[in-house]
Amino acid sequence: MVDYQEYLAFIYSALESLNKKKVALSEDTELVGDIGLSSLEVMEFIEKIEDHFDISIPLNILPDVSTIGELAKKIHQLNL
Amino acid sequence: MLFDKFQAMADFRAELAEQDVAPFGAVTEKILSATEGIVQGHKVILAGTNNYLGLSYDARCIAKAQEAAQLWGTGTTGSRLANGSFEGHQALEDEIAAFYGVNHAIAFSTGYAATMGMCATLAGPGDVILMDADSHSSIYSGVKLSGADIIRFKHSNPEDLAKRLRRLGDRAGQALIIAEGIYSMLGDVAPLQEIAELKREYGGYLLVDEAHSMGVLGDSGRGAAQAAGVESDVDFIVGTFSKSLGSVGGFCVSPHAELEHIRFCINAYIFTASSSPSVIASTREALRIISSEPERRTQLWQNSNQLYDGLKSLGLKVGPSASPVVAIEFGDHAKTIACWQGLMERGVYVNLVVPPASPSSNFLLRNSVSAAHTPQQIDTIIAAYASLKDSGLLTSAEHDAA
Numbered sequence: 001m002v003d004y005q006e007y008l009a010f011i012y013s014a015l016e017s018l019n020k021k022k023v024a025l026s027e028d029t030e031l032v033g034d035i036g037l038s039s040l041e042v043m044e045f046i047e048k049i050e051d052h053f054d055i056s057i058p059l060n061i062l063p064d065v066s067t068i069g070e071l072a073k074k075i076h077q078l079n080l
Numbered sequence: 081m082l083f084d085k086f087q088a089m090a091d092f093r094a095e096l097a098e099q100d101v102a103p104f105g106a107v108t109e110k111i112l113s114a115t116e117g118i119v120q121g122h123k124v125i126l127a128g129t130n131n132y133l134g135l136s137y138d139a140r141c142i143a144k145a146q147e148a149a150q151l152w153g154t155g156t157t158g159s160r161l162a163n164g165s166f167e168g169h170q171a172l173e174d175e176i177a178a179f180y181g182v183n184h185a186i187a188f189s190t191g192y193a194a195t196m197g198m199c200a201t202l203a204g205p206g207d208v209i210l211m212d213a214d215s216h217s218s219i220y221s222g223v224k225l226s227g228a229d230i231i232r233f234k235h236s237n238p239e240d241l242a243k244r245l246r247r248l249g250d251r252a253g254q255a256l257i258i259a260e261g262i263y264s265m266l267g268d269v270a271p272l273q274e275i276a277e278l279k280r281e282y283g284g285y286l287l288v289d290e291a292h293s294m295g296v297l298g299d300s301g302r303g304a305a306q307a308a309g310v311e312s313d314v315d316f317i318v319g320t321f322s323k324s325l326g327s328v329g330g331f332c333v334s335p336h337a338e339l340e341h342i343r344f345c346i347n348a349y350i351f352t353a354s355s356s357p358s359v360i361a362s363t364r365e366a367l368r369i370i371s372s373e374p375e376r377r378t379q380l381w382q383n384s385n386q387l388y389d390g391l392k393s394l395g396l397k398v399g400p401s402a403s404p405v406v407a408i409e410f411g412d413h414a415k416t417i418a419c420w421q422g423l424m425e426r427g428v429y430v431n432l433v434v435p436p437a438s439p440s441s442n443f444l445l446r447n448s449v450s451a452a453h454t455p456q457q458i459d460t461i462i463a464a465y466a467s468l469k470d471s472g473l474l475t476s477a478e479h480d481a482a
Contacts, residue, residue: 040441043213043232056247058208058229 027069134452191320194330261293261304267405295324
């Protein structure tokens with residue numbers, strides 16, 4: 001069973017190449033608001049997480065997610 | 081604050097205005113034939129429509145529309161569930177079901193309403209939808225309304241779909257898989273044989289949107305599923321009357337008798353006025369013509385090959401195979417706009433496509449072919465691109481950029 005911290009750690013590493021503004025990343029960092037991910041980049045980033053953990057992340061959870069911490073929490077809940 | 085989110089669009093429009101071009105909602109001032117018109121003051125060949133079989137201006141369809149308007153009036157003034165079900169609506173549903181060789185059909189007022197309505201209604205909370213990532217906006221809007229879990233698979237990628245079906249475990253057997261026939265922007269055809277095989281392996285239901293492939297593919301013009309020989313695996317086909325049939329409206333056909341109950345649960349069907357009698361009448365005539373005149377489809381493919389080969393030989397970045405939609409991808413946005421304008425000045429109207437209508441961050445010049453184009457008109461379109469190249473507007477750096 002993958003725990004919250006593992007999801008979080010992978011999200012940080014998956015964001016490295018997309019974090020063009022070199023924003024300092026924390027659980028409170030907003031994916032779109034702070035890092036400035038475009039909608040295409042969000043999908044690319046989600047696919048990386050899906051393939052790494054061999055899971056599918058439904059699109060319909062995304063409107064409730066704005067920060068890195070919220071995303072890790074949501075994925076963790078979905079895959080308990 | 082309310083309007084802040086529209087600033088990016090305002091900036092883009094200002095940029096276009098500076099270049100003195102208006103590619104979106106370009107006004108057609110006159111239609112001269114199925115393939116010619118006057119658009120923004122330019123007499124042009126229409127190479128940016130979806131008039132695949134050239135039926136929008138067919139004398140027989142026009143006559144049927146006129147006759148229906150005389151007999152039935154200009155509108156129904158109501159929904160199909162209230163006062164808006166006329167004889168013609170019922171007859172069209174019977175005829176479209178017969179065309180597809182199934183027993184059940186629903187006619188909608190637009191193609192968008194058909195696709196959105198079906199996608200919003202078939203699956204609900206607790207269900208799961210697997211959709212192609214490059215699906216049309218009507219599919220995205222529908223699934224969003226459904227309340228189901230929405231999982232995207234990579235565009236036309238059966239391996240990715242297989243992976244996602246496997247990850248679903250027991251839920252795969254009840255999943256709704258959504259794909260299109262021909263994808264409208266790049267003209268590529270979905271790998272429906274492979275998708276149908278996966279459906280057979282994992283279970284679930286398959287919905288195919290044949291909006292751009294009806295009348296275009298398949299021995300009798302039923303679309304990509306017919307061409308792939310997998311119609312018996314498809315649970316729902318949705319499509320439109322506004323492309324090959326040259327009118328407006330949409331449909332869903334299915335072998336499942338449950339479609340008759342589903343009909344009464346689709347908001348996009350219940351809470352909108354039904355199609356005008358004239359629209360229904362011309363659609364019925366066009367449906368008859370596409371069955372009785374298969375040579376139109378042959379001509380469409382000849383024209384498509386001619387345009388595809390011609391643009392390819394100019395070195396343009398076209399798709400992997402010929403199709404009635406021949407799109408050219410550009411990395412340089414300003415050049416794309418200049419080329420679109422250059423084509424208008426050379427008497428050719430095509431579609432300028434920008435994200436999110438384009439599937440990537442690239443801009444597209446989308447050329448579409450009609451059976452009604454003459455070989456000379458196709459040559460004129462190719463010559464217009466050649467002239468753009470000669471004038472330096474289109475250089476190898478631009479057309480190869482992606």
